Amino acid sequence: MNKLVLAFSIVFSLSLSAKINWKPIHSESNINIYTRDAGDGILPFRATGVIKAPLKVVLETLMDLSNKNKWSPKLKNVNVHRTLNENHMIISEYYKTPWPATDREFLLEGIKEKISDTKYIIKAKSLHNEEYASDEHVQADVKYLDVTLEKISNNETSIDFKFHGDLKGWMPVWLTNLIQKKWPLRFIQSLDSYIVTKNKAI
16 A cells, blocks of 8 residues: 555656646756746756766666765765665755854655656655754755656666755845755756766776
8 A cells, every 4th residue: 555655656756747847947067947936036947968878877877875975065975864765765954154154964765766767756845753863954945856767768868857955044036046046057067077987087
């Protein structure tokens, strides 16, 4: 029953996402950035692009949490609190934020789902649990963080990164939007650069 509910939830989320009117706002390095209206003033952001690597390599890199801080922008480190199964985890990601703001913690419940042999989606959202929360970080509120990967060719993978969250703390809405507008872009750029550089070294 749980698998059925999960499958329905993912299909519903994908169909709902397809209906959302994303507005293009920027393009850089063949990566397109979008946003859409949000009632709370903190905007969702989306970035789409292509990683020059096989689907398997991109997926393995994203799931290699112990090395994610080597490429993910502003990420200090990742702590895995619980592994419910190989595709379902509770983790904390700790991020640097601009001075004088306190660093942020993304306390997340994440699921990796295989849609088909050529398509995967990694979905995460905030988990509010004091047992895992860090007293040294401000708790960000992540409504959704979805990364969809799909095979284009043997050496190319499309990536669709969607994020809607609130960094919380004292930061005004305009500053939160400014920081988060760049994050999906830098995420894809850094992921692509890390994979390409690592493959050249092999």
